[in-house]
Amino acid sequence: MLADCGHVVVVDDDPSLRRMVIKYLEENNVPTKSASSRTEFNRLFAGPPPSLIILDLRLGQDDGLDLLREIRSHSDVPVIITTGHRPDEIDRIVGLELGADDYVVKPFSLRELLARVRAVLRRQEMGRVARTRDPERGGYRFGGWQLERRGRRLLDTNATPVALSKGEYALLLAFLEAPQRPLSREHLLQATRIHEDIFDRSIDVQVLRLRRKLETDPSAPRVIQTERGIGYVFALSVEPF
Template sequence: MIDPSIATPPVNRALPLEWPCRLGRVLVVDDDREARDAVLAELADHQCHAVGSSGRDVQHHLQRSQFSLVILDVRAGRIDGFGVLRRIRAHSDVPVILTTRQQQDEVDRILGLELGADEFSRDPLNPRELLARAHAILRRQEVGRRQSAAVTARGGYRFNGWELRRCTRVLTNPAGEVVELTKTEYALLVAFLEAPRRPLSRAHLIRTTKAHEDVQDRSIDVQVLRLRRKIEADRSGSRLIRTERGIGYILDVPVEILF
């Protein structure tokens, strides 16, 4: 049975006109009902519309309703938080903040981010800090959507003698020859071209290529290697895509937007 826990504002409080808050609907996932209710109450106190869920019921909630944010507990001995995150990322790009009350393990933190989490934070968080982080995530997401829409309207990119045309998805090398790209390679290249000389995390690239299920076998690294082989093949010693240790990858050349 679905747990219908929904945080509502205390009846003795006067609600501001902006109810619900700008975060929209927030899904709080924790198998410990007491801990979950505490988070729901904190969010309600800050005029946020929050819904509680067990790990088992996450997909049901996401299929039935639209959420702007998921707060997911990944404490050891509780729900398989990383398994829940994989299932979320297989079907949704909703921002996810992971929380844990145990000592934060570096490997777990990296795994969470590589699986597609947007934040990994020690619980309990100051509610105002949690809301500030959530607003920052949503702002970044909105900026990314606007930039993507603006770039899509343009014709393509030119970099280091190469040209990629968006309308036809055709990539040509400096000699004018067409170089075939797979769907994943094309998505990866566009991600790099939209953010030249800026380090991109593996988590960002995973979301870009929709390769969430393959992250454990380092599939994104394999895809980057294949793309490198194609766009660096004709220039001996040239490294257009660099590895940023501890972060991900960066396209280290200037990019020109075409018409």
Template sequence: MPAERNNPPLTTSRPMMRHVLVVDDDPAMREMLAEYLEAENFKVSTVTDGEAMSGMLRDTVVDIIILDMRLGKEDGLDLMRRLGSPPPAPIIVITGHRLGEADRILGLELGADDYVAKPFSPRELLARIRAVLRRSHAPPPANDKTRHSRYHFAGWKMEMRTRRLTSPAGEVVALTVGEFNLLAAFLRSPKQILTREQLLSASHVHDEEVFDRSIDVQILRLRRKLEADPRDPKLIATERGVGYRFAVPVDVL
């Protein structure tokens, strides 16, 4: 059984064949996931370690990464750090056990979009893959009158149509899909308190179980990109016991 596979693009009329990269050192798991996902009209490549993953991402466009948290002597969190922020594709992490809260928060901070714990059914993983891809490629709502707006706040500029955030110094700041959606929710409702439930819905954060701190991690990541001092935030204020509030005026152009 080959350790790695990289299927050539299929010449088929079926649209939107997404490319899944499976990173796992278990040959049985790689083969099972590849066969199942290919039957569901995905292109699947599999690799066994971080070096092969990096090589694949340099040479090939990938729509989503399925990453085992333990790869022999390699740690999945270290591999996620290597991918950078935002990562080149959404990531679903496979774990052999339920992670503690600290590891789960760290994984979210590093860019994980979802977790699935072993043992899991291929159907469950398929549902999570489809959900993450829907969120990652979702266009702005058709009835949203602000989808082409430009927002200015505290020297920052946000272009909604292109999803381009520019700092007061003129630098373009990359945002993940969740961060963009979260910031857009704040910009549409400045000076208003938004509950965690509202922000979770707006940012499309998803987890395998209710995880109240998911939104707090998203806020922390956004503050690190927006605030001069994330420990003393001036833009995104915490309303203890309720949620968060965008504390500065916002101009819509």
């Protein structure tokens, strides 16, 4: 499956789980390497880049979220995070906010993991083909702000760049493509490509983060307003360019 585009890296401090995942993925034609710690992973990452990373957020003495931050600071490689049950729910939210592409909850089905790996790689390839055929261009102006699609750059009213995470950019783009229309949480979840079975409160976290960057007073939002019982609406008029 990945013969032409690299390999998957499994980062987990449980040796039996690593062996089980590697065996299953390789039996299904997915070349796989593994690491048990941040140090081992960094050594691997210094070589040929992986096509996808399966990252456990509980890495013994290492913090998987810190490693995810480090990965996202210099790479867009797809990441599937693995976590425990409900006590780790906040970790899943933070992981998705930091740029993870999907998650699975332990103990997980190997068939489900393989399906998610294939789905994430398919989305990655579709995105790459779409960018090749139709590079992002133009952008949107709203309330003195400007979002440039090329480079994914947001400029405030003083033309100062404002950093956006991958999730924040996708969410803002969803709003700008449908201004002054109520958008459901489900619609926004799909637009930000979070897996459909995550509980919908996660979109509230993303909206809060985006409000902190766009609003003069996030506690009294005028740009992204709540539509009770529906979701959210981008209240400003938007001008494409």
